[in-house]
Amino acid sequence: MSSAREEILGRIHAATRDVPESEKADDVAVTRSYRQRHEASRDELVELFAERVADYRATVHHVRRASVADVVAEVCEARGATRMVAPADLPTEWRPSDGVEVIADENLSHEQLDGIDGVITGCAVGIAETGTIVLDGGPRQGRRAISLLPDYHLCLVEADQVVGGMPEAVSVLVDGVRSAGRPVTFISGPSATSDIELDRVEGVHGPRTLEVLIVGADPRTTAS
Amino acid sequence: MRVALFITCFNDTLFPDTGRAVVRLLERLGHEVEFPLDQTCCGQMHFNTGYQVEAIPLARRFVRTFAGYDAIVSPSGSCAAMVRDYYGRLGEIAVEEQGDTALAEQVAQVAPRVFELSELLVGQLGVEDVGAYYPHRVTYHPTCHSLRLLKVGEAPLKLLRAVRGIDLVELPEAEECCGFGGTFAIKNADTSMAMLSDKLRHVLDTRAEVCTAGDNSCLMHIGGALSRQRSGVRTVHLAEILAATEDDARV
Amino acid sequence: MSGPSPSFPESARVALANTQLRRNMGYATQTIRAKRALVVDELPDWEELRETGRAIKESVLRHLDEHLEALEQSVTRAGGQVHWARDADEANRIIAGIVSGHGATEIAKVKSITSDEIKLNEALAARGIEAIETDLAELIIQLDGDESSHFLVPAIHRNRAEIREIFLEHLDVDELSDDPRELAEAARLHLREKFLSARVGVSGANFAIAETGSVLVVESEGNGRMCTTLPPVLISLMGIEKVLPTFQDLEVFLQLLPRSSTGERMNPYTSVWTGTSEGDGPQEFHLVLLDNGRTAVLRDEIGRQTLNCIRCSACLNVCPVYSRTGGHAYNSVYPGPIGAILTPQLVGIHAAESLPYASTLCGACYEVCPVKINIPEVLVHLRGKVVRHKQAEHSGWRARLDPEAAAMAAMARVFSSRARYERAQRLARLGQAPLARRGPISHLPGGLMSGWTAMRDLKALPQRTFREWWVERDGSRADA
Known part of the structure; x- marks a missing residue:
């Protein structure tokens, strides 16, 4: 009796008899004439990113590098968040200046995470065209559970982490996946559902509030 | 240009006025029209209903009858699409089933020269103003096969806009299928009627007195219900509007 | 699959009578369709x-x-x-x-x-x-x-x-x-x-x-x-x-x-x-x-493209059939146009014979498909398999009793000769006389075509076919 594996592979082989034996998987040419890069200045990309993140009803702020700690404290206070979890390697200058207790994630249980007001993380890359932040468990991001269980996610994005579109984001992420098998999460706005009469409701299971601070960008434009 | 008229069995039998309009229109524009009498049916109904093998002899007949013309014009988007887009597949089936390679070769010769009327006028002959006069409020329904298989695009609307006296009004949700679909209207009569109801509602919303299209099959479906409802709206093939002139007594 | 499911037309009839469902489906499909068009155009x-x-x-x-x-x-x-x-x-x-x-x-x-x-x-x-x-x-x-x-x-x-x-x-x-x-x-x-x-x-x-x-x-x-x-x-x-x-x-x-x-x-x-x-x-x-069943789909060179599907549901939302009947009418976990081609291939054509016909072949599905599955092409291909299957199952006299197969065979014969075709045109005109005495035909006796006249008048055949006009005109031109 052949195994399921052998049998399925055999069925596939038989089903694709029309494909010449000499043809290998790599021989099939796939043309990629879609856009690989966005021809826009850094400022334009950051502007677009802020606009598109805000489109998902997430809140966006532009913050100067020097005032990050103050702004983090202010926005947490405004949300009534007094206990925030953060990855152990969150930079000191990103920690709220006062009034907020920051709990470093050292193997907190899921129940403990569930009881915390919010989470502060960085990200791996931000995508302007789609208003997406991407986490891959790299520096300043921590493990997946910390940005999932608390109801409020405050994400800090360095202005130079913003890229134009999906192809540029994938090329930022690919090495971490190939070499370290890093888990990747694409986040575009807060959790949402349209399951009831297509009426959009923000927040079902994931964080109901997403707030994004763009660090190092021109503070003139503040979308919210 | 030697233009052959591919009238379609449906128009030949049920809508001779449309065929006469095509002849009148093309002759008025200075073209000689020929009508090969050996033509019968292109086999679309057989092909689309699953009787593809039965459609092969009809395709053979078609390519034999229409070989040698510069252009073949049809006042039916779906029959033109049958020949141009699907005869290739019939050619393949003839090879697979009967080892006959001749059909595929003949199809390659003839099929690219088949045009729906608006395609021929705008795309091949380069005319938009055909000198027509039609003083009525008209709405245009783009049939699915002219839209998505032949991709006639704006050609019918360009022709209609140039008609003198016409009051052309846009049909809401115009690109949605009317629900005819050949044997679909019979096999899935309930769903077909649900689709037709919506199409009728949109036609009536325009307050047009005439609904036109490039295919009498869809028009028969829409027109049959307009007639049953005594709606005061009638269906007229595009060719008949384009053939009409100020000299016509017809209304 | 346990037991034969009801056919699409039977289930669609039930679904179409549910006004709440009609309303919800219409609203949902139109809304998502419009949203899709906006972000795709971008x-x-x-x-x-x-x-x-x-x-x-x-x-x-x-x-x-x-x-x-x-x-x-x-x-x-x-x-x-x-x-x-x-x-x-x-x-x-x-x-x-x-x-x-x-x-x-x-x-x-x-x-x-x-x-x-x-x-x-x-x-x-x-x-x-x-x-x-x-x-x-x-x-x-x-x-x-x-x-x-x-x-x-x-x-x-x-x-x-x-x-x-x-x-x-x-x-x-x-x-x-x-x-x-x-x-x-x-x-x-x-x-x-x-x-x-x-x-x-x-x-x-x-x-x-x-x-x-x-x-x-x-x-x-x-x-x-x-x-x-x-x-x-x-x-x-x-x-x-x-x-x-x-x-x-x-x-x-x-x-x-x-x-x-x-x-x-x-x-x-x-x-x-x-x-x-x-x-x-x-x-x-x-x-x-x-x-x-996927390797069976793979084996069919025309049907194979069905496996391109990424389950986006764009074809459902644009389908004029699905947006009126909803998903239950398909009696399959895969509804809509993609379901109409995927299900019969996964479960076997005999177990879902009505699905390839649950479409007008309008082509709206192919137009929006992000992986370019030519759904109408596969539908027609599968209809061919349904017919072959029926023909193989009912060989001989039983096949001739199937009204659709009989009608198709008769028409194919009529269309195969000019003389037979012209004779059939004349006979049809004679045959309709009792029905069309007062203008359009509003009722056809039972059988295949009675569904048509439930909602639509049927145009009566004109006095003269196009070819009769043409031959006469040619004749009079030749005489002149």
Whole structure:
């Protein structure tokens, strides 16, 4: 009796008899004439990113590098968040200046995470065209559970982490996946559902509030 | 240009006025029209209903009858699409089933020269103003096969806009299928009627007195219900509007 | 499949009479269709993306065995385990075995159409394991013992008042309004405990990457993240056609899928995991590769493109048939145009004969398909198989009794000769005389055509055919 594996592979082989034996998987040419890069200045990309993140009803702020700690404290206070979890390697200058207790994630249980007001993380890359932040468990991001269980996610994005579109984001992420098998999460706005009469409701299971601070960008434009 | 008229069995039998309009229109524009009498049916109904093998002899007949013309014009988007887009597949089936390679070769010769009327006028002959006069409020329904298989695009609307006296009004949700679909209207009569109801509602919303299209099959479906409802709206093939002139007594 | 399902026309008749469903479906499909059009128009390179998407899928299918072996290697290398299932039973046995092996009696599950295809929940229940659906719509359906009517918004046939009733009956809540916000909150509270306590999570897979062994779930609510992150054991079930060669391919599909599906630039959450990661997420990962008829689809060179499908549901929303009948009329977990071609190929043409005919061949589905499946082409191809199947089954005199086959044969004969065709035209004119005495025909006696005159008058045949006019005109011109 052949195994399921052998049998399925055999069925596939038989089903694709029309494909010449000499043809290998790599021989099939796939043309990629879609856009690989966005021809826009850094400022334009950051502007677009802020606009598109805000489109998902997430809140966006532009913050100067020097005032990050103050702004983090202010926005947490405004949300009534007094206990925030953060990855152990969150930079000191990103920690709220006062009034907020920051709990470093050292193997907190899921129940403990569930009881915390919010989470502060960085990200791996931000995508302007789609208003997406991407986490891959790299520096300043921590493990997946910390940005999932608390109801409020405050994400800090360095202005130079913003890229134009999906192809540029994938090329930022690919090495971490190939070499370290890093888990990747694409986040575009807060959790949402349209399951009831297509009426959009923000927040079902994931964080109901997403707030994004763009660090190092021109503070003139503040979308919210 | 030697233009052959591919009238379609449906128009030949049920809508001779449309065929006469095509002849009148093309002759008025200075073209000689020929009508090969050996033509019968292109086999679309057989092909689309699953009787593809039965459609092969009809395709053979078609390519034999229409070989040698510069252009073949049809006042039916779906029959033109049958020949141009699907005869290739019939050619393949003839090879697979009967080892006959001749059909595929003949199809390659003839099929690219088949045009729906608006395609021929705008795309091949380069005319938009055909000198027509039609003083009525008209709405245009783009049939699915002219839209998505032949991709006639704006050609019918360009022709209609140039008609003198016409009051052309846009049909809401115009690109949605009317629900005819050949044997679909019979096999899935309930769903077909649900689709037709919506199409009728949109036609009536325009307050047009005439609904036109490039295919009498869809028009028969829409027109049959307009007639049953005594709606005061009638269906007229595009060719008949384009053939009409100020000299016509017809209304 | 257990027993023959009712045909599409029978089920459609029932669905079309349900005014609430008609209203909900019409509203839902129009809304999503409009959203999709907006975000697709925004991309200048949409057609190029579609073409690359199609080409990648075609290249995968031509060498599916190689890509699956590569996937198996990469998943294993990343700490996961790969299982192969020839059919639904085998997949169910594998999954139930893993769950039982951990002594679990409950699993937290994220919406997966493939799991509906194999009736996983029922199979687990039979072995004493409860599958908890965590997607809001799936929860509504599960609580009510109902079935999905749309890939993307499975409970779209239900309105808020009905959902409120279902929650009041089944969830531990005393008071509840019909505000979607409040209904979603009730589901959040109910499921949060389940997420925290579940020992096994089960998901489908939107894509899997042969190069890296990564698996993806694309979703909105966060239940996908929960199920794939919190339980210590994760089992993902995927059809063998879901494999993509490289991680880079995601740059194409993550643009095509959300815009085609929910009509968003990007869906709220996409989770990508690669085997297991130390200290982060499940420490045990199983990937179940399912055939269940897919290799039969692969064998058909025209039908093969059906396996390009990425389950976006764009074809459902533009389909003039689906948007009126809804999903239940298809009697299949795969409804709409894609269901009309996929189901008959998966279950066998004899078990779903009416589905390839559940279309007007209007082509709207092909126009929006992000991976360019020529659905009308496959529909017509499958209709050919239905006819062949019937002809083979009813050979000889029985075939001649089938009214459709008899009519088609008769017409093919008429059209094969000019003389016969012209004679038939004359006979038809004579034959209609008793029906058409007063203008258009408003009633046809029973049989095939009576459906036509239920709503439409039938135009009476004119006095003269076109060719008769032509011959006369030619004659008079020649005389002149």
